[in-house]
Amino acid sequence: MxxxxxxxxxxxxxxxxxxxxxxxxxxxxxxxxxxxxxxxxxxxxxxxxxxxxxxxxxxxxxxxxxxxxxxxxxxxxxxxxxxxxxxxxxxxxxxxxxxxxxxxxxxxxxxxxxSAMLAAAARVGAPLGHDFCVLSLSDNLKPWELVLKRLRLAAEADFVIALYNPISKARPWQLGAALDSLRTLKAPTTPVVLARAVGRVDEDVTITTLADCDPAAADMRTLVLIGSSQTRLLPKGTQGDVWVYTPRGYAPLAAEADAP
Amino acid sequence: MxxxxxxxxxxxxxxxxxxxxxxxxxxxxxxxxxxxxxxxxxxxxxxxxxxxxxxxxxxxxxxxxxxxxxxxxxxxxxxxxxxxxxxxxxxxxxxxxxxxxxxxxxxxxxxxxxSAMLAAAARVGAPLGHDFCVLSLSDNLKPWELVLKRLRLAAEADFVIALYNPISKARPWQLGAALDSLRTLKAPTTPVVLARAVGRVDEDVTITTLADCDPAAADMRTLVLIGSSQTRLLPKGTQGDVWVYTPRGYAPLAAEADAP
Missing domain, CATH: 3.40.1010.10 (Tetrapyrrole methylase, N-terminal domain)
Structure with a gap:
């Protein structure tokens, strides 16, 4: 064989x-x-x-x-x-x-x-519908200073940000520190999604803001999505709750795009 | 109904x-x-x-x-x-x-x-194995200056970069301009993957470098992956060809990570 x-x-x-x-x-x-x-x-x-x-x-x-x-x-x-x-x-x-x-x-x-980020995004709408970046918050295999530098540059680039490995027993403070750093760089009303165990029986999804986000609400099975300046909430109407999405265009919505 | x-x-x-x-x-x-x-x-x-x-x-x-x-x-x-x-x-x-x-x-x-980027990445190895960003090169719905700014910040952050919508009949020069910009910011040996129609009968995958990448080799069905400073090539041994992958750690390989 x-x-x-x-x-x-x-x-x-x-x-x-x-x-x-x-x-x-x-x-x-x-x-x-x-x-x-x-x-x-x-x-x-x-x-x-x-x-x-x-x-x-x-x-x-x-x-x-x-x-x-x-x-x-x-x-x-x-x-x-x-x-x-x-x-x-x-x-x-x-x-x-x-x-x-x-x-x-x-x-x-x-x-x-x-991937977990695509499932989390689909669950809440389309937050990854425009340019975005994906970071692991774990500093086991890279210096924490590099994580902070990347977060700063991601905020400056106005990327939507997806965070893997936000928190664990061995790394309890990193998500709080990352959110604190982003709070100095982005609007307090920026939408934040904590998507835990999406698709599993113990799924738990929270839609909040950068100002209000409590890192203690996340665990090692949580995927964190942080909006760009363009990411917005849209009420679901009679279905209650809200969608989170990032439009395809930057600034005022234009006519039509060509992304196939 | x-x-x-x-x-x-x-x-x-x-x-x-x-x-x-x-x-x-x-x-x-x-x-x-x-x-x-x-x-x-x-x-x-x-x-x-x-x-x-x-x-x-x-x-x-x-x-x-x-x-x-x-x-x-x-x-x-x-x-x-x-x-x-x-x-x-x-x-x-x-x-x-x-x-x-x-x-x-x-x-x-x-x-x-x-998504196309995950399929392209799997096809060549694991280029998206560490922090990365995802951009559309289309300037139909955002200013070209924003694209260039994001590419510059992505290079400074040393993200692996995935480019959607690299080129089309209506946007023939953007990929060349993006590569020229990145050539001023990243090493000429940076691995670049042009992954066209991955998984289809007309799939065509090219592994090259930032210095040698020819934008004319891409079309609207191509997904472009540009490595970070850590992205490397690994010969496939008796199977010929090479893998492209980005290690989980930054700088020398460390022992074990905790990303589940």
Whole structure:
């Protein structure tokens, strides 16, 4: 048997966001490697499961490569999309380290998925409808000064901002510090969305403002969206609640665009 | 019958990237509204098709709202994800204009999809594995000076940059101007990916550098990815070609991260 390694994303929530491509990879796999709670979302099958703890991406990637080099059909499983703050980069880091010469011959493939930011955006409307940036607030692998610099430049560029990894037990103050920094740069009325576990049974979505946003309302499963100067709220009418969206144009709405 | 309006994305390419949620919406819809070439990707069914030309997003959104207000189950169709430079924002702009009071009562829902940038990234490795930004190069709805300002700030922030709408018949020079601007700000060896029609039969992916990138190699179906200072190439070994990826950390690779 020839081994292979496919990096897949389950989408952020339910099976209805899991692509047919990824469903097929999972059905064909002999071995599933990933963070335990993600593997728990995959129905039992004939495959072997290699669940691991959080914060061990590189060793998880090495295990997946070892299994594939030994002839297994391995699916390396992320939530959301595997290419956005997830396992695909960790895999290539492991490959580049070249710890095992046999890894070179493993056929590798990456399958895209619905990312958490896209699901969160769809849930509240279209906040990512114009130019935006995407940052991880984790300072485990980059200096905090770089995070602050990027937030400052993102505010100056007037990007909509999506924040991954806003907070965790080991990083309790970073989101508060990031919001404080942005409060000196952006209007207090700027819409902010805290989208926790979108699509899951324990989904919890809060629409607030930069002035009022309480970082304690976020946890490690929350995706934070912070509007640009153009992002606006639109009442849902008889459905209650509001939409959050960013228009396609900058300043007064023009006639028609050409984005296909 | 009670009408409804669901904004969906088909994913950038083949059916294997179309989510089960969107497949069900399309199966239930009485009316499909969208840019003609996107509707052409949906198999014939009992629904009515309302294909339209490019560059008429607002009138397309109004038609979808009118049909839903009249009792139709309407799917408003984008390629990729509907929330990224696509129909969701146009819909909320139309809704906010409030041209027809009956629109207020239409139940609206947005379903996320696999976006073109995620598919392009997966195709070449993991270039979006660290902080990145996403810009439309179209200056139809924003001043070109704003595009240049955002590119400058994105380079200063050292974001990976994803460019939508890089070029069209009506906008032939913008990509060349953007690349020229970035050449004054970033290393000539910065990896650049031109990912055209990823997942389609006419897919064409070029991996080059900022110094060598020829804007004439892009067209309106091309997604352009420009690396950060950390983005690197990794030979595929016996499979030939190279991967493009951005490590999770900044500067020397550290031990383990905590992004779930």
């Amino acid at each position: 020839t081994g292979s390694l496919t990096v897949v994303g389950l989408g952020p929530g339910p099976d209805r966001w899991l692509t047919p491509e990824v469903a097929e990879v999972l059905a064909q796999a002999t071995d599933l490697v990933g963070y335990g709670p993600y593997l728990d979302r995959i129905p039992q099958g004939t495959h072997r499961r290699h669940g691991s703890d959080n914060r061990v991406e590189l060793s998880r990637a090495r295990l997946a490569l070892d299994l594939a080099a030994a002839g297994c059909r391995v699916a390396l499983v992320s939530g959301g999309d595997p290419g956005v703050f997830a396992m695909a980069s960790a895999l290539f880091e492991a490959l580049e380290s070249g710890d095992n010469p046999a890894w070179t011959d493993v056929p590798v493939r990456v399958c895209p998925g619905v | 009670t009408g409804s309006l669901t904004v969906v994305g088909l994913g950038p390419g083949p059916d294997r990237w179309l989510t089960p949620e969107v497949a069900e919406v399309l199966a239930q819809a009485t009316d499909l509204v969208g840019y003609g070439p996107y509707l052409d990707r949906i198999p014939q069914g009992t629904h009515r098709r309302h294909g339209s030309d490019n560059r008429v997003e607002l009138s397309r959104a109004r038609l979808a709202l009118d049909l839903a207000a009249a009792g139709c189950r309407v799917a408003l169709v984008s390629g990729g994800d509907p929330g990224v430079f696509a129909m969701a924002s146009a819909l909320f702009e139309a809704l906010e204009s409030g041209d027809n009071p009956a629109w207020t009562d239409v139940p609206v829902r947005v379903c996320p999809g696999v």
